[in-house]
Amino acid sequence: MAQFELLLPKMGESVAEATITQWLKQPGDSIAMDESVLTIATDKVDSDVPSPVAGTLVKWLYEVNDVVQVGQALALVETESGSASATAPASAAAPQASASAPAAPAAAEAPEAIPFVPTTEALPVGRTSSGRFYSPLVRSIAAKEGLGAAELDQIPGSGADGRLNKADLLAYLANRGSASAPAALAAPAVSAPVAAAPAASSTPKTSSYSPQEGDEIIEMDRLRKLIADHMVMSKSTSPHVTSFVEADVTNLVRWRDNVKQAFEKREGEKITFTPIFIEAVAKAIKDFPLINISIDGDKIYRHKNINIGMATALPTGNLIVPVIKNADQLNLSGITKQVNALANRARTNQLKPDDIQGGTYTLTNVGSFGNVMGTPIINQPQVAILAVGAIRKMPAVVETPEGDMIAIRHKIILSHSYDHRVVDGALGGMFVRRVADYLEAWDVNRNI
Secondary structure: OEEEEEOOOOOOOOOOOEEEEOOOOOOEEEOOOOOOOEEEOOOOOOEEEOOOOOOEEEEEEOOOOOOEEEEOOOEEEEEEEOOOEEEOOOOOOOOOOOOOOOOHHHHHOOOOOOOOOOOOOOOOOOOOOOOOOOHHHHHHHHHHOOOOHHHHOOOOOOOOOOOOHHHHHHHHHHHHOOOOOOHHHOOOHHHHHHHHHHHHHHHHHHHOOOOOOOOOOOOOOOOOOHHHHHHHHHHHHEEEEEEEEEEEEEHHHHHHHHHHHHHHHHOOOOOOHHHHHHHHHHHHHOOOOOHHHEEOOOOOEEEOOOEEOOEEEOOOOOOOOOOOOOOOHOOHHHHHHHHHHHHHHHHOOOHHHHOOOOOEEEEEHHHHHHHOOOOOOOOOOEEEEEEEEOEEEEEEEEEEEEEEEEEEEEEEEEEEEEEOOOOOHHHHHHHHHHHHHHHHHOOOOOOO
């Protein structure tokens, strides 16, 4: 007999910790090799931790809701053979991420980027000199807002053991520089207006609203809280501008109607409009590479890879954005298979951390809900996002050699939101127009 330590696996370069959300096995239960033992949650995705060995679960080392660092032991498993190693590699239960998380664009392949140099005291990885631990997300926000370790150490935290989480930091930034803050820690005058922008995010927490008779109070789940924080942060970070273009996709609709049955029979996959939109976006990005960028402070990172995230609605009503990596290098069949696989994994809560990392541009299909158009919020630290509306039959003027005529055409509205700090109206408008051009010029005789 030997005891094996089940470790929290590495889940991507920017993920340093995870929260235990559920134990799937109890002490004394038998465990098969690769069988899931517990469920964990990071600030990016929920996932199961399987056991790389077979045996019997002896002991939990942490309880539900405990925060565990990558590489720490989660449980003890007793194995039949003494040949098993005492510990598993930190990456044994989960694949290494091939691209960095969106919160750390500097780690992505970006040959034209200038390395980020903090303008304030750099936060050490892990714990500061005071012994307090800060997650990568908190460190990223602190670096962006110019907070040093000394200032962070004085902000009270609401997490386990007083841990400072994202909500605590955003609430502090909303009041930074106010009379209640220590004078020595007050934000520079030049940054006060920017820091004050997220103030709206703290309103729900301090609301004095009195429920009316019959009202139902619903607590936000963990993922909804993360989405809410991310959306507020994006709106307070980027001045959003949205450009709209109407496209005639009649040829595209007719082509899909003609090929969808044969494609499904041959490939075992349904071809929806989403892969077609992704292909058009990837082509347009190659034409306008300055859309494929991220911002870190006053540095712009132009990405070599074109990784397109697709916003996906979950059965719970929440939203997640899996990423099609190197979309410009895939043919339409390849994009279709990846879109279907990621969408299925998202809906069954089987996404891996790498599936949602490394996005450089995002597409959301609001038309799938019958919406004509939308004004999407940018997925930080990206600088643009495209919403595609519902395809509708519309009367339209058609130019012919015999003169103009009215015909029924399939129309769609594309809504392109972009960060006006770095994307001007000319670039933002030309980009979405180019996407529309690719959709309108669809070859009805194209083979797939």
